[in-house]
Amino acid sequence: MYVRLCSILKKGGYDEEKLQELAQTTEISLETKEEKELALLILRLPEYIEMVFNDLQINKICNIIYEISSKIGEFYQTNKVLGDEKEHSRILLIEITRKVMKTLFTMLGMNTIEKI
Numbered sequence: 001m002y003v004r005l006c007s008i009l010k011k012g013g014y015d016e017e018k019l020q021e022l023a024q025t026t027e028i029s030l031e032t033k034e035e036k037e038l039a040l041l042i043l044r045l046p047e048y049i050e051m052v053f054n055d056l057q058i059n060k061i062c063n064i065i066y067e068i069s070s071k072i073g074e075f076y077q078t079n080k081v082l083g084d085e086k087e088h089s090r091i092l093l094i095e096i097t098r099k100v101m102k103t104l105f106t107m108l109g110m111n112t113i114e115k116i
Contacts, residue, residue: 001068001069001072001101002098002102002105002112003113003114003115004076005094005095005098005101006098006114007115008076008081008094009094009098010114012082012087014095019091019095022088022091023092026088026092027089028092028093029086029089031086032075034071034075034078035075035079035090037074038068038074038075038093038097041071042068042097048060048064052064058107058108061104061107062108065101068100068104069101072094072097
């Protein structure tokens, strides 16, 4: 799913500079059920990470990645991103999710790839 997020950003022409600009000028709007569920999961990330380290069970990070992948998949299936009037807000949600996933993969000692 990480590669799919990178692909959406690339297809939309969103490079790092454009994403930075978008983050400063766009407010994220969470209107659909899938947007809200994904955002809540991401907001709970610090709680999950604390639990992982308190329990000394690094394998739970895999569960978090799986949950995030499932939620972003549901979001993407039911919500048009590119070409929609809410594109900028949804692109920011995708970028946040991509960064969170990259961080979690790094915590597991895994490198990420941008395309297959």
